[in-house]
Each structure stands twice: as C-alpha cells, then as structure tokens.
Amino acid sequence: MQLSKFGSKFYRPTGINQLMADLGDAFVKGHPDLCMLGGGNPAFIPEAQELFAREMQKLVSSKDFAQAIGTYDGPHGNQRFREVLADYLNDQYGWGLSANNIALTNGSQNSFFYLFNALAGAMPDGSSKKILFPLAPEYIGYADAGITEQMFSANLPTIQELDDKMFKYRIDFDSLHIGDDVAAICLSRPTNPTGNVVTNSELAKLNELALKHNIPLIVDNAYGQPFPNVIYEDVSPFWNENTILCMSLSKLGLPGARTGIVVANEDIIALFGRISSIVTLAPHSMGAALMTSMIEDREIKNLCENVLKPFYQEKIEFAKACFYKHFADLPVKFHKPEGAFFMWLWVEGMPITSKELYQRLKTRHVLVIPGEDFFIEIDSSWRHRQECLRLNYAQPADKIERGFALIAEEIRRSFGG
Numbered sequence: 001m002q003l004s005k006f007g008s009k010f011y012r013p014t015g016i017n018q019l020m021a022d023l024g025d026a027f028v029k030g031h032p033d034l035c036m037l038g039g040g041n042p043a044f045i046p047e048a049q050e051l052f053a054r055e056m057q058k059l060v061s062s063k064d065f066a067q068a069i070g071t072y073d074g075p076h077g078n079q080r081f082r083e084v085l086a087d088y089l090n091d092q093y094g095w096g097l098s099a100n101n102i103a104l105t106n107g108s109q110n111s112f113f114y115l116f117n118a119l120a121g122a123m124p125d126g127s128s129k130k131i132l133f134p135l136a137p138e139y140i141g142y143a144d145a146g147i148t149e150q151m152f153s154a155n156l157p158t159i160q161e162l163d164d165k166m167f168k169y170r171i172d173f174d175s176l177h178i179g180d181d182v183a184a185i186c187l188s189r190p191t192n193p194t195g196n197v198v199t200n201s202e203l204a205k206l207n208e209l210a211l212k213h214n215i216p217l218i219v220d221n222a223y224g225q226p227f228p229n230v231i232y233e234d235v236s237p238f239w240n241e242n243t244i245l246c247m248s249l250s251k252l253g254l255p256g257a258r259t260g261i262v263v264a265n266e267d268i269i270a271l272f273g274r275i276s277s278i279v280t281l282a283p284h285s286m287g288a289a290l291m292t293s294m295i296e297d298r299e300i301k302n303l304c305e306n307v308l309k310p311f312y313q314e315k316i317e318f319a320k321a322c323f324y325k326h327f328a329d330l331p332v333k334f335h336k337p338e339g340a341f342f343m344w345l346w347v348e349g350m351p352i353t354s355k356e357l358y359q360r361l362k363t364r365h366v367l368v369i370p371g372e373d374f375f376i377e378i379d380s381s382w383r384h385r386q387e388c389l390r391l392n393y394a395q396p397a398d399k400i401e402r403g404f405a406l407i408a409e410e411i412r413r414s415f416g417g
C-alpha cells in the first residue's frame with residue numbers, strides 16, 4: 001500500500017492506538033479474570049445510567065426525537081443545546097457567553113485534532129509552530145494528533161515530595177520558555193494521567209504568559225467543572241476570550257455519545273464550524289439532544305455533585321487503601337489524587353521499564369497503561385519517564401484489589417524479590 005505522508009504518519013503504531021486497541025480487545029475477548037485498569041472509561045454508575053436511560057426514553061417519545069435523528073445539525077452543533085449551555089455557564093460563572101462562543105464536535109479528541117492542526121504546524125510564512133505543554137506528563141491522546149511531525153514541545157516538571165508516599169508535579173515556571181515558535185499553551189486540568197489539578201494561581205500565571213505572548217491558552221476540562229466535576233480540590237474554572245476551554249460529555253458516563261464542547265471567542269468558534277463542515281458535515285446530535293433538558297433544568301448539577309463526585313471519591317479512598325496494603329514494602333509513590341480517576345504510580349529505580357512491566361502484567365490479565373507515552377517530547381534520558389504507570393480506579397472493587405496485588409507482586413519480582 002502506497003501512502004501519503006499523512007497516511008504513513010497516521011498508520012504507524014502509536015501509544016493512543018495501543019491503548020484503544022487494548023480496550024477494545026479486552027471487551028471483545030472478555031477474559032473472566034481480567035482486571036481492566038487501563039483505558040479511560042468512566043465507571044458504570046447505576047444511578048447515572050438510570051438517569052440517562054430515563055432521559056433517552058423521554059427524548060424518544062418527544063417531538064424533538066425526529067429532529068435529533070433525522071436532520072443534520074449546523075456545523076457548530078445543535079443550536080438549542082449551545083444556547084442552553086451558554087446560559088448555564090453564565091449562570092454558574094458569569095462568563096457572558098452566547099451560543100456563538102460554543103461549538104460541538106465528535107468528542108474532545110476530535111476538538112484537539114482540529115485545534116492543534118489549525119493553530120500549529122506549517123505556517124503560511126514558511127515557519128513552523130508548536131503546541132507547548134507546560135507540565136509533563138500530559139494526556140497521551142495529544143501525542144500523535146499533529147498532521148506534521150514535531151508539533152509539540154513540553155516542559156519538565158518539578159517534583160514535590162509529599163507525606164504518605166505521595167508526590168505532586170508542579171509547573172517549573174523558571175524553565176518555561178515561550179519562544180516565537182509557540183502557537184498555544186495547552187494543559188489538561190485535572191490532568192490525565194496524574195490526577196493533578198493545576199492550582200488557580202498556576203493557571204493565572206499561564207494566562208498572563210499566554211496574553212503576554214499573544215497566543216491562546218487551551219484548557220482541557222474533560223474531568224473538570226461544571227461537569228463532570230471530578231475534582232477533589234477547592235479550585236475554580238477559568239475562561240476569558242483568550243482561553244479555549246475544551247469540555248466533553250464522555251466522563252459524565254457518555255463516551256458513546258462522542259460529544260465534545262469547545263468554549264472560545266467567536267473567531268475560534270467560527271473556525272470550528274468551517275473545519276467541521278469539511279471534515280464531518282455536522283457533529284453528532286444525540287449527546288446534545290440527550291443533555292439539553294438535563295442542563296436546562298439543572299439536573300446535571302445534581303448528577304455531578306450528588307452522584308458522580310461521591311462515587312469517585314469513594315473509589316479513590318479504596319484505591320489508596322489498596323495501595324497502602326500492597327505496596328507498603330516497595331519504593332513506590334503515587335501522585336496526589338486531586339481529580340479525574342487515575343492513580344499514577346512512580347516506581348523509583350525500577351530495574352525494568354514500565355513498558356516491560358505492562359507486558360508482564362498483560363500475561364497475568366491485568367491491563368494498565370505504561371507511563372512512557374505520556375511524557376510527550378520529553379527526553380528518554382530522564383529515567384523517571386520509564387518508572388511510571390497509570391491505573392484507572394473507576395473499576396469494581398474486587399478488580400482493583402486483585403489488580404493492585406498483582407502489580408505489587410510483579411514490581412517486587414522486577415527488583416528480584
């Protein structure tokens with residue numbers, strides 16, 4: 001098969017492809033002992049699923065159903081949803097938005113593909129620009145989303161050691177250099193893979209830097225506020241005309257709806273509409289149709305505050321208890337879990353790489369995500385890069401307990417124990 005540069009770049013194996021293939025395989029083959037601690041699936045939460053099922057039934061028997069399945073929305077997505085969401089965000093945060101500040105896509109992954117390639121890469125004047133990640137490690141799904149090569153750069157974090165075998169990555173502002181080749185700053189908050197939540201003051205500093213250099217600040221809010229609000233720290237969401245806030249319905253429990261939401265100034269939203277009509281005609285309608293009345297009557301707030309947040313909080317407490325039980329004798333720390341639903345382990349001095357550990361665990365039916373691919377554009381000479389592992393703790397308790405025990409056993413073995 002003869003491929004173009006685009007074809008060859010997108011055909012080669014990537015971390016995100018491995019992750020999604022593992023996820024698909026796991027569900028198809030469905031080994032009874034499988035501990036699925038990989039992937040980014042949200043948990044199946046019965047109250048949330050009942051609520052979505054009720055809303056779906058309401059939609060199916062309403063007059064809006066024919067429109068939801070029988071027409072293309074405009075290229076920016078469903079107009080009514082955009083209006084209702086603008087009103088909700090204004091009500092919560094006073095951002096002064098209109099529907100023209102909101103575009104829908106087929107999931108945040110889709111939003112980032114449009115955004116990165118529209119802002120960075122080969123520029124009309126012959127130069128090339130990059131997206132800067134101010135804090136490594138970052139979301140694996142960004143790594144290969146550039147149409148051209150070398151579209152990203154990242155800054156090493158400082159590591160703050162904390163009590164109780166925890167640590168926290170911090171943005172190293174002293175070494176954060178924003179050159180003329182930087183097209184935008186981008187970070188996930190909460191961060192996938194670490195569960196870090198960049199503080200309000202760190203975010204304010206990034207905003208100042210972005211404004212000073214006249215480049216946008218992209219904030220990936222997939223786990224953030226106001227939905228799904230899987231954040232355990234007291235922080236506030238942030239938006240201004242220079243911020244591109246990317247949200248999603250996935251982590252609410254609706255990854256199948258493939259609905260991404262972009263909140264930005266009107267020029268950026270216009271850009272999304274133009275790209276969307278070329279690439280996909282119109283984004284999916286069903287996620288928006290399903291959620292419109294839940295946002296309008298504020299049921300979504302109740303779902304996030306009284307169902308999702310307590311559920312994930314209980315999960316993290318359980319995961320921490322399992323960690324302290326199984327890893328007590330090992331040189332393993334975990335990132336302070338401040339949001340999202342991942343535990344990020346750091347096995348200091350591990351004699352094997354995390355990719356090797358991942359392979360060994362796979363043979364024992366434990367799926368995890370090795371850390372390497374999250375260190376996008378970070379030099380492999382930094383040993384820390386091979387010492388980390390991401391675990392999804394949104395899974396049933398028996399799988400977490402067994403998975404953690406087997407991971408500890410394999411790490412112990414790697415040290416010759």
Ligand SMILES: Cc1ncc(COP(=O)(O)O)c(C=O)c1O
Nearest residue numbers: 040107108109188192222248250
């Ligand atoms: C930080 C982050 N951003 C974006 C995405 C993509 O989400 P979506 O399902 O909306 O494409 C994910 C999915 O795991 C994520 O973790």
